[in-house]
Amino acid sequence: MRELTGAAAAAGPALAALDRRARWRPAELVFWAAALSPFVLFPAYLQLASQIAIAALFALSLDLILGYAGVVSLGHAAFFGIGAYCAGLLSKYAWGEPVSGLLVSALLAGLAGYAVSFVIAGFRHLALIMITLGLGLLLQEAANSASWLTGGADGLQGIDIRPVLGLFKFDLYGRTAYGYALAVLFLLFLLARRVIQSPFGLSLRGIRENAVRMPAIGAPTRRRIRKIFTMAAAMAGAAGALLAQTTSTVSLEALSFQRSADVLVILILGGAGRLYGGIVGALIYMVARDRFSGLNPQYWYFWIGLLLVLVVVLLPNGILGGLRRLSAWRLRPAS
Amino acid sequence: MSELTSAAGEAAGAASGNRPPAPAGVPAGRAAALTAQGLRKHFGSLQVARDISFHLPVGARFALIGPNGAGKTTLINLLTGMLRPESGRIFLGRDDVTSVEPAVRVKRGLVRTFQINALFPDLAPLEAVALAVCERKGSAGAFWRPLPAYRDELEEAYALLQSVHLAEDCLRPTRELAYGQQRLLEMALALATRPRVLLLDEPAAGVPRDESSALFAAIAALPDDITVLFIEHDMSLVFRFASRIIVMVAGGILMEGSPAEIAGDAQVRELYLGKGGHV
Amino acid sequence: MLASFIGVLFDGFAFGMLLFLLSVGLSVTLGMMNFINLAHCSFAMLGGYVAVSLVNAGWPFLATLPVAFAAAAAVSVVLERVLYRRLYRSSDLDQCLLTIGIVFMSIAGAAWLFGTVQQPVQLPPALRGALQFGPVRFASYRLFLVGTGLALTVLLVAALEYTRFGAQVRAAVDKQRMARGLGIDVDAAFAITFALGSGLAGLGGALAIEIVGLDPAFALTNLIYVLIVVAVGGLGSIGGSFAAAALLGVSDVAGKYYLPALGSFFIYLVMVGLLMWRPAGLFGKRT
Numbered sequence: 088m089r090e091l092t093g094a095a096a097a098a099g100p101a102l103a104a105l106d107r108r109a110r111w112r113p114a115e116l117v118f119w120a121a122a123l124s125p126f127v128l129f130p131a132y133l134q135l136a137s138q139i140a141i142a143a144l145f146a147l148s149l150d151l152i153l154g155y156a157g158v159v160s161l162g163h164a165a166f167f168g169i170g171a172y173c174a175g176l177l178s179k180y181a182w183g184e185p186v187s188g189l190l191v192s193a194l195l196a197g198l199a200g201y202a203v204s205f206v207i208a209g210f211r212h213l214a215l216i217m218i219t220l221g222l223g224l225l226l227q228e229a230a231n232s233a234s235w236l237t238g239g240a241d242g243l244q245g246i247d248i249r250p251v252l253g254l255f256k257f258d259l260y261g262r263t264a265y266g267y268a269l270a271v272l273f274l275l276f277l278l279a280r281r282v283i284q285s286p287f288g289l290s291l292r293g294i295r296e297n298a299v300r301m302p303a304i305g306a307p308t309r310r311r312i313r314k315i316f317t318m319a320a321a322m323a324g325a326a327g328a329l330l331a332q333t334t335s336t337v338s339l340e341a342l343s344f345q346r347s348a349d350v351l352v353i354l355i356l357g358g359a360g361r362l363y364g365g366i367v368g369a370l371i372y373m374v375a376r377d378r379f380s381g382l383n384p385q386y387w388y389f390w391i392g393l394l395l396v397l398v399v400v401l402l403p404n405g406i407l408g409g410l411r412r413l414s415a416w417r418l419r420p421a422s
Numbered sequence: 423m424s425e426l427t428s429a430a431g432e433a434a435g436a437a438s439g440n441r442p443p444a445p446a447g448v449p450a451g452r453a454a455a456l457t458a459q460g461l462r463k464h465f466g467s468l469q470v471a472r473d474i475s476f477h478l479p480v481g482a483r484f485a486l487i488g489p490n491g492a493g494k495t496t497l498i499n500l501l502t503g504m505l506r507p508e509s510g511r512i513f514l515g516r517d518d519v520t521s522v523e524p525a526v527r528v529k530r531g532l533v534r535t536f537q538i539n540a541l542f543p544d545l546a547p548l549e550a551v552a553l554a555v556c557e558r559k560g561s562a563g564a565f566w567r568p569l570p571a572y573r574d575e576l577e578e579a580y581a582l583l584q585s586v587h588l589a590e591d592c593l594r595p596t597r598e599l600a601y602g603q604q605r606l607l608e609m610a611l612a613l614a615t616r617p618r619v620l621l622l623d624e625p626a627a628g629v630p631r632d633e634s635s636a637l638f639a640a641i642a643a644l645p646d647d648i649t650v651l652f653i654e655h656d657m658s659l660v661f662r663f664a665s666r667i668i669v670m671v672a673g674g675i676l677m678e679g680s681p682a683e684i685a686g687d688a689q690v691r692e693l694y695l696g697k698g699g700h701v
Numbered sequence: 702m703l704a705s706f707i708g709v710l711f712d713g714f715a716f717g718m719l720l721f722l723l724s725v726g727l728s729v730t731l732g733m734m735n736f737i738n739l740a741h742c743s744f745a746m747l748g749g750y751v752a753v754s755l756v757n758a759g760w761p762f763l764a765t766l767p768v769a770f771a772a773a774a775a776v777s778v779v780l781e782r783v784l785y786r787r788l789y790r791s792s793d794l795d796q797c798l799l800t801i802g803i804v805f806m807s808i809a810g811a812a813w814l815f816g817t818v819q820q821p822v823q824l825p826p827a828l829r830g831a832l833q834f835g836p837v838r839f840a841s842y843r844l845f846l847v848g849t850g851l852a853l854t855v856l857l858v859a860a861l862e863y864t865r866f867g868a869q870v871r872a873a874v875d876k877q878r879m880a881r882g883l884g885i886d887v888d889a890a891f892a893i894t895f896a897l898g899s900g901l902a903g904l905g906g907a908l909a910i911e912i913v914g915l916d917p918a919f920a921l922t923n924l925i926y927v928l929i930v931v932a933v934g935g936l937g938s939i940g941g942s943f944a945a946a947a948l949l950g951v952s953d954v955a956g957k958y959y960l961p962a963l964g965s966f967f968i969y970l971v972m973v974g975l976l977m978w979r980p981a982g983l984f985g986k987r988t
Binding site for chain 1: 813
């Protein structure tokens with residue numbers, strides 16, 4: 088039926104090109120090596136560095152559903168918050184070892200995501216936005232009311248975090264915190280990278296690019312969306328657990344609309360659908376917020392608002408997209 | 423090859439006695455690839471499908487013609503499951519697929535192309551076709567190994583693109599391709615699913631004359647065991663490729679016949695063949 | 702028992718009328734252009750602050766209402782020209798983000814100009830106090846709200862049904878491409894509708910001060926309610942907005958009165974449930 092060697096040979100160059108696209112770029116290796124620099128170069132900023140890592144992980148989890156599958160969610164902080172409260176409650180009532188606590192929290196957040204995915208998988212546009220918003224608000228209200236469990240507006244009390252794996256104690260300088268957060272971020276990043284480069288990741292991009300065409304090539308769209316939504320929820324839960332464990336605090340803010348909006352801003356700033364967008368966005372956003380922390384929070388939101396408007400109008404694909412366009416423009420042959 | 427499976431099916435049916443009977447209107451002993459019975463659909467006060475019944479024999483090349491607004495694309499939407507009929511049945515071979523999900527119909531071999539390109543702007547043709555192949559083979563849900571590891575799927579996708587002369591541009595984003603090339607990709611996507619019944623919605627629409635030769639070559643090269651129904655306005659295409667023609671008007675089937683019968687029919691001529699050639 | 706129930710119903714309905722005024726503009730413009738304008742309540746907030754400023758300058762309350770309407774409408778025209786127009790073809794996400802950015806800026810702007818305190822408003826004597834019918838007490842201001850709401854509803858429905866402009870709006874909501882094909886200037890119709898809708902929001906904002914208060918967070922705290930009304934009532938439907946607003950108003954007041962521990966939980970639950978059942982809203986167009 089098919090001339091085996093002929094067709095295989097002809098496809099060679101194209102497949103090699105695809106192969107090259109999937110490989111690690113030198114810039115990526117430099118980036119991750121540089122991620123170790125705070126230990127040596129900025130020891131005073133290690134706490135900030137771990138917050139950046141946590142925000143980056145959270146943004147990456149949102150990228151999986153929004154940047155790659157096209158699911159717009161205004162309630163993603165729900166899973167972050169579930170992970171955070173879970174980790175906090177585990178350390179308070181059960182055991183305080185972080186890694187196992189993180190695994191359990193991520194699992195629980197993933198289960199919640201699985202349940203929710205059945206609800207959201209069939210909706211698009213405004214209905215989807217509203218439902219995700221509504222579900223997030225529901226959880227916020229419930230968490231507020233259940234103050235016997237969550238501590239309500241005062242936050243969760245009595246969190247007791249033990250050394251990581253029983254070996255690495257959380258110190259005042261934040262060395263352990265950053266090492267731990269960075270390790271979790273890197274591992275989950277590797278997982279996200281695999282998913283995105285797999286056929287499953289390709290099908291997600293297909294759903295984002297043309298949701299109508301997917302059933303017409305036989306794709307079970309809802310099942311795919313449910314799968315990635317569950318994964319993204321688990322990842323967000325892991326980020327939330329990290330927050331609880333590195334700061335030993337959990338408050339209602341962790342599952343608030345504010346946090347859902349913040350992570351959206353971070354992802355869009357860096358550029359959705361570009362794997363590193365969440366990390367770049369988190370870096371810029373958190374550093375800027377730290378710089379301007381003396382500023383009245385309201386004025387901070389003025390600049391964020393302006394930034395959003397500018398990014399949407401001028402840089403539709405975020406900073407990474409803008410850089411890509413810039414490099415493409417510079418590489419164009421002079422004509 | 424389809425004759426063998428249908429004959430085997432009939433034998434098995436006779437033996438086991440629990441196969442559903444052939445759909446009404448189909449001559450016994452000759453399997454129909456696609457059968458529609460009494461399809462009805464309306465939107466508000468507009469009747470877009472009036473009691474539509476027909477059957478396509480295996481390997482047939484049928485053309486569906488009719489003036490704009492006759493309901494041809496609506497019929498395809500009904501057949502593929504994008505629209506639900508109010509009454510009537512649809513059979514793919516012997517299976518009743520009237521209430522089967524669209525994606526499952528594709529898996530069973532009922533595939534369509536779109537009149538207006540429904541492609542993936544950011545994906546490259548190789549990626550898009552490989553996706554369709556992966557869906558067919560069931561590997562599109564796998565998330566652990568990277569796409570380049572699926573060499574069989576990629577080689578099949580490449581070969582398919584070669585057969586429609588898109589291999590050269592297979593790695594450029596779809597949105598950068600010329601319109602005629604996009605139309606070819608539309609066809610390649612459908613072929614990647616290995617259809618048994620292929621519904622083409624105006625495959626040559628919007629394609630300039632000089633780019634359409636590749637398209638027609640692809641249509642002519644379609645294997646004989648694939649059953650094809652295509653909507654077309656270009657009469658030269660219709661008379662070149664169709665063995666039978668169905669004429670639709672205002673949601674209903676006016677008549678069905680061989681090209682000679684249709685060309686010679688006074689009603690059809692009056693309807694819109696009066697100018698002759700391209701409509 | 703019955704008296705308090707009637708009281709709750711009335712208060713709820715009055716709140717619903719307020720929500721209707723705040724939401725109807727968003728519903729129609731969403732239905733026409735599918736443009737997700739999350740900054741809709743910023744226009745309401747603008748109307749509120751305009752009213753407060755004028756009252757503090759000595760204007761009678763009722764006279765500030767038309768000015769609130771006009772100010773919000775005028776600003777919306779500018780915003781539409783300069784920014785919104787570029788994004789009609791953009792994705793839902795981009796529209797959300799742009800308008801959220803505007804919301805943030807408006808909140809910060811209001812905080813800078815007016816501070817974060819709640820703004821009180823001086824009502825004319827006629828609107829303070831209440832009318833007593835047997836055991837039930839009907840606050841005059843709420844009666845005024847109900848009257849205004851109903852009057853405007855009748856006006857809007859009449860305009861939609863009986864004027865040529867209204868016919869154009871209905872056509873554009875129903876099938877935009879076809880309306881353009883028929884020669885209807887959809888863009889102009891939209892610009893006018895958008896201005897009217899934003900103006901109504903501004904009016905609603907001024908009227909809302911007495912009921913829900915006015916502070917810079919207004920643009921966000923009431924956005925949720927407005928979105929619920931729009932999503933539940935259906936895009937592009939005045940009748941739907943009316944029904945949803947009334948339903949929401951009564952549910953909210955009744956919920957807070959009879960089950961205060963639940964807070965807004967009940968409302969959100971109702972919204973999610975209704976949207977799952979009817980994603981296009983109760984009266985929305987089914988795609």
